[in-house]
Amino acid sequence: MNNHSINCNGKLIDLTSPKIMGILNLTPDSFSDGGKFNNEKSALEHAEKLLKDGAELIDIGPQSTRPNAEFLSSDEEIKRLGNLISKIKKEFPEALISLDTFYSETVKFGFNEGIDLINDISGGQFDGRMFDTVAETQLPYLLMHVNPSYETMHDKKKFEDITLEVNRYFSEKTNELLQKGVKDILLDPGFGFGKTVADQMKMLDEVEFLGFGKFPLLIGISRKSFIYKPLGKSPLDINEETQKLHLKVLRQGAKILRVHDVAEAKKTLEVFLHGNY
Structure with missing residues (x-):
């Protein structure tokens, strides 16, 4: 195992050069693009745009995890996903699909539909079967740091x-x-x-120390309130600030940026790769 590649269904993804993960929310209540892509046609069109703009991974989220979002069961997630995953795979075979869920049953469904990566915001804490299911699929697993329960995940803790x-x-x-x-x-x-x-500002300063350099690091700061609220701006008005922070984390070794605006992140990545900063 190293910090520079992951095996997605037998396809080796080289992370020597960082990648962009585009966000595809299928939720009517996501905080910044709720309801925009929750029918199949618009979801497929958005997936195509994310890929055209430079995303190599698409993160599909059937459930919003913003504060006060509606809580869905695994069955409801699966219903919402329908056969979108296999359709994207068929239409865009080069696309790598990440499934954003904290349910092992949704993972099993996604695995059968052809996902390449599991993005579990709960770190296996909301579903006791998650880690075993991940092991069965042998897919790469994105482990996120979060409070131990769904109810407390947004409780601000001072560490x-x-x-x-x-x-x-x-x-x-x-x-x-x-x-x-x-x-x-x-x-x-x-x-x-x-x-x-x-x-969160301290974490941005110390990205290079997170995870001991053993595992690839994904950073997801796109449209997050800790950036726009102190500035008195809206989630859609902080592109410049966000790209500066993206550059900062790339310099510290971040391997994947999870973003809403792929085209802008792609520009930042080009600047980073060609050292024009």
Whole structure:
């Protein structure tokens, strides 16, 4: 295992050069694009746009996890997904599909539909069968730092040392995953989930220390309130600030950026790769 590649269904993804993950929310209540892509036609069109703009991964989310979002069961998630995953796969065979869910049953469904990556915001904490299911699929698993329950995931906690806390969590969970036979693990420090603005700013300063450099790091700060609220702006008006932060985390070794605006992130990635900053 190394920090530079993941095996998605037998396809080796080289992360030496960082990648962009475009967000496709199928939710009527997501905080910044709710309801825009929750029918099949518009979802397929948006998937095509994300790929054209430069995304190599598409993260499909059937459930919003913003504060006060509607809570869905796994059955409802599966119903909402329909056969969109297999349709995207058929239409865009080069696309890598990440499924954003904290349910093992939704993972099983997604696996049969052809997903390439599991993005679980709960770190296996909301469904006791998640880690075993991940091991069965042998898909790469994105482990996020979050409070231990759905009810508390957005409770702001003040950590004595956020980087230490996140690393302790990563260490414990990655050991558990490795023992179960999960081979490819990616880490997400969980921006926007139960952390103060100050702690999130500290994490941005200390990205290079997160995860001990052992596993690829995904950073998801797109349209997050810790950026726009202190500036008195809306989620859609912080592109410039967000791209500066993207550049900052890329310089510190981030391997995947999870974003809404792929075209802008792609420009930032080009700047980073060609050193024009």
